Amino acid sequence: MVFIRNHLLGYGVDPAWVDTLSFFTLISFIAxxxxxxxxxxxxxxxxFITHIIRKNKFKWNSILLERKVFRKLSHFVPAxxxxxxxxxxxxxxxxxxPLALTYIMIVALNVINRLLSVINEIYQSYEISKTxxxxxxxxxxxxxxxxxxxxxxxxxxxxESPILLLSGIGALSAVFMLVFKDSLLGLVAGVQLSATDMVRMGDxxxxxxxxADGDVIDISLxxxxxxxxxxxxxxxxxxxxISDSFINWRGMQESGGRRIKRALYIDATSITFCTQDMIEHFKHIHxxxxxxxxxxxxxxxxxFKNKIxxxxLVNGRALTNIGVFRAYINEYLQHHPGIHKEMTLMVRQLASGENGLPLEIYAFANSTKWAVYETVQADIFDHLFAIAEEFGLRIFQNPTGSDFKGMMDQPES
Known part of the structure; x- marks a missing residue:
């Protein structure tokens, strides 16, 4: 300021204006x-730094550039x-x-936040981030x-010293607990989810x-x-x-098989012993x-051994059409290309009820893809519904409008 003032006086500037001109000249110089x-x-x-970084093939370098971390550092210079x-x-x-230091602190906070985001993005580029x-x-x-x-x-x-402010925060701890309740609960839940491997990205x-019924695409605080x-x-x-129950289908996806558990309802009145003609007919089924x-x-x-x-037909043992049908389904599934042969496969009867006798298929498709799984399941039941009559069996269903219409159209005796 003195240096500028002396030069202005040397140029013959009015002393009344020298201090003002010196002040604005110095401000302009600093600006x-x-x-x-x-x-x-x-x-x-x-x-120059950007040029050097772009020559490197490390992925984290490009993330630093995308987040403009170095550009934010340039704000330190004027302050x-x-x-x-x-x-x-x-x-x-x-x-x-104090104002200059405040600006420096704000810029530093911004840079640290961006660096933390960069760390997260770099970590997400590794496979471990999914688990x-x-x-x-x-x-x-x-x-x-x-x-x-x-x-x-x-x-x-x-x-003032930051320690004085920190000592006053103790009195506001209850307020902080209320304000950051969800964040604290989320932090505890995040630690538990990560430690127990309950949920991963992509599950x-x-x-x-x-x-909710779909894929996890983000896990945040x-x-x-x-x-x-x-x-x-x-x-x-x-x-x-953590507090509520949910289903994680990861185990199914990792096993390589997805369960099929569905029943055919057989009309119980169509179940009978096999006649000789039926047995001969069944012998021609592959x-x-x-x-x-x-x-x-x-x-x-x-x-013969028990002299039956x-x-x-009540005496001794004999084949039934439902038993033969069950054996056929089992063999059909064993040879089906969409069924997982290393996992549980069975055809079982459930307790009969007002809808007939449930004949349940319990097996696993060899693909966990939804569309493939549904196609395999539909293909199996399409076939079984179509061939049930070949075994003298009827699939149960409640009477429909066409059934009642057929009854009404029958001529009276």
Missing amino acids: LICIIANFFTRQVIIR IIIYYFASTFPAYQKVIE KPIKGYIQVAKIVVIIVGTILVIANLMG WISMPKYG NTVMVRNFDYTVTMIPSYAL FLSDYIVSREHEIEEYN NLSN
């Missing part, structure tokens, strides 16, 4: 230095210059220095950084209470985002996955020929 320094930092230093020149304005030094996501921890770190940064900024503006989960199969998105609170011969020999041997009187 010019800040502009030049910022321009040089952005156009030379940052460009440092202003802070350095604050002493040239003794009357305003106590105002300029051990850290997004929740990153969000907690951001909250801590913001709280600490806010305390430092307020302490700087007040000209198919079902949670009817929240209308407060919420788990699920993209449903109709492409809607459901947001589930993280702690709800999957049954060996079974019929084997069972006939076994039954004949049993009846075969004049009545």
Whole structure:
């Protein structure tokens, strides 16, 4: 300031205007230095760093550029210059220095937040992120950084020690607990979910209470985002996955097989003993020929050994159409290309009821893809519904309008 003032007086400037002109000249000089320094930092230093980074093949380098971390660092330069020149304005030094430091702190907080985001993105590029996501921890770190940064900024503006402010926070702990309740619950839930491996990115989960049935696409501090199969998105609170029940289909997907558990309802009045004509007919069915011969020999041997009187079908052992049909279904599934042969496969009878006798198929498709699974299941039941009559069996269903119409159209006797 003195240097500029002496030069202005040397140029013959009116002494009454010298102090004012010196003040504005110095401000203009500092502003010019800040502009030049910022321009040089952005156009030379940052460009040079960007050029070096782009030559590297590391993925994290490009993420740093996309997040503009280095560009944010350039904001430090003007603030440092202003802070350095604050002493040239003794009357305003106590105002300029805190404001410059505040700006530096805000820029630092912004840079740290961006670096934390970069860390998360870099981590997500690795396969382990699907099983051990850290997004929740990153969000907690951001909250801590913001709280600490806010305390430092307020302490700087007040000209007090941050320790004094921190000592007063104890009294506000109850308020913080209320304000950050969801975040704290989410943090605890996130640790539990990660430690117990309950949910991973990409898992198919079902949670009817929240209308969720789809793939997990994001796990954050407060919420788990699920993209449903109709492409809607459901947001589930993280702690709800700990407190409520849900289905995770990961085990099924990893096993390589998806369960088929469905029953055919057989009209009980169509179940009967096999006649000789029926047995001869069954012998010509590819999957049954060996079974019929084997069972006939076994039954004949049993009846002969026990001297059974075969004049009545009630005596001894005999083939039934439902038993033969069950054996056929079992063989059919054993040879079906869409059925997993290494997993449980059985055809069983359930307790009969008002809808007939349930003949349940319990097997696993060899694909976990939804469309393939449904195709395999439909293909099996299409076939079984169509061939039931070949065994003298009727599929049960309640009378329909066409049934009643047929009864009414019959001529009266």
